[in-house]
Amino acid sequence: MGQRAATTLAARASERRHIRLSYSSINTYETCPAKFKFQFEDRVPRSPSPALSFGDSLHRALHLFHNRPVPVAPSLEELHDMLEAVWVAEGFSSESEETMYREHGRQVLAQYHRESEATYKIPAALEHRFTIDVEGVEIAGVIDRMDRIPGGGYEIIDYKTNRRLPPQARIDTDLQLSVYHLAAKEVWGIEPERLTLYYLLPGQRMTTARTAADVDELRRRIGVVAERVAAGKFEPRQNPLCDWCEYQSLCPLFRHREDKREADPAPRMTEMVDEWISLKRTAREVYRRFDELNPMINAFADEHGYRRLFGTDGAAIDRRVQHITSPIEEKVRAILEPLGLWDSVLSIDTAKLNALIESRTLSPDVEDALLASREEVRTQHALYLREAERVKR
Numbered sequence: 001m002g003q004r005a006a007t008t009l010a011a012r013a014s015e016r017r018h019i020r021l022s023y024s025s026i027n028t029y030e031t032c033p034a035k036f037k038f039q040f041e042d043r044v045p046r047s048p049s050p051a052l053s054f055g056d057s058l059h060r061a062l063h064l065f066h067n068r069p070v071p072v073a074p075s076l077e078e079l080h081d082m083l084e085a086v087w088v089a090e091g092f093s094s095e096s097e098e099t100m101y102r103e104h105g106r107q108v109l110a111q112y113h114r115e116s117e118a119t120y121k122i123p124a125a126l127e128h129r130f131t132i133d134v135e136g137v138e139i140a141g142v143i144d145r146m147d148r149i150p151g152g153g154y155e156i157i158d159y160k161t162n163r164r165l166p167p168q169a170r171i172d173t174d175l176q177l178s179v180y181h182l183a184a185k186e187v188w189g190i191e192p193e194r195l196t197l198y199y200l201l202p203g204q205r206m207t208t209a210r211t212a213a214d215v216d217e218l219r220r221r222i223g224v225v226a227e228r229v230a231a232g233k234f235e236p237r238q239n240p241l242c243d244w245c246e247y248q249s250l251c252p253l254f255r256h257r258e259d260k261r262e263a264d265p266a267p268r269m270t271e272m273v274d275e276w277i278s279l280k281r282t283a284r285e286v287y288r289r290f291d292e293l294n295p296m297i298n299a300f301a302d303e304h305g306y307r308r309l310f311g312t313d314g315a316a317i318d319r320r321v322q323h324i325t326s327p328i329e330e331k332v333r334a335i336l337e338p339l340g341l342w343d344s345v346l347s348i349d350t351a352k353l354n355a356l357i358e359s360r361t362l363s364p365d366v367e368d369a370l371l372a373s374r375e376e377v378r379t380q381h382a383l384y385l386r387e388a389e390r391v392k393r
């Protein structure tokens, strides 16, 4: 390794050393670096919400349920009393909303009790806080529970209060479980055989495991996020969760709406925005109707062998054959390469390159080099309609 490269690596390692992350902060960074900054760097206070209080209450009640010196499950009544004792009464908009959530919590725990009473045992670990060093980055977290499993081995269990089960593929790459796997290895020197997310609402477990290759991938992800944080890269990244983001009032994406809250800086422009939205909705309706009419018209013309279908004022629909083809790379290559023409049809896919840069999975050096490698031809903005019911705040 050259001296310069070694110096750069050493500098990066020292920058990372002051960074403390968790699975949740890494997840947040990968979703949106600006949100990460608001939440974990600036520590902007978050407002309590029914969902957060509900999840917190269930976690606390289950901690009490499993925190016993004897392998005998507390009764359902005791479990319900535990929920009452630890209930987090914050963030509810009314007493009736809180009562509804509390009743739901009791039902969820009743289902949990039914499923776990017979197999109840003393856990190997309960709400275990850990801090581990990964590539010079401090990774902190809390493991809800770890059980010994029959035949030896261990299972890490984390409770979830999502309504819907994710696909198994997402569990197989879930960042939280990868971090817990690594933590178990570092803290206790064991490799858990099972990593489980226990979805309390549907009452279902989803289980997976991790390999050495998964751990390498985790180390890479942590390294990339730590480097980007150290480099101060906190750009907002529009994503499907923006409509539920707690930091909308601070985000550039929502600045126009925030500015308008005081007083509309340009009412005439708001009229134009309204006009644009109205036209876009009409256009959508028009294309939706085209999609309905096209197959019926084509079917009729096919059946009767018509090339052109006439309306009442003389105008007609012209049908033209379109052959949609896609080149087969190996075949094209086999023809063009011997002729020395293969390079002439190769080009960089700009959309794929942009997607790679915007994926925030590259190290800052590589990302900066790729950004600098692009020549700006022109800047333009495509406009899309976003319906109001999705923008809640």
Ligand code: SF4
Pocket (backbone or CB within 6 Å): 032, 033, 034, 035, 236, 237, 238, 239, 241, 242, 243, 245, 246, 247, 248, 251, 252, 253
């Ligand atoms: S609204 Fe979207 S882009 Fe803005 S901070 Fe939140 S997640 Fe990021």
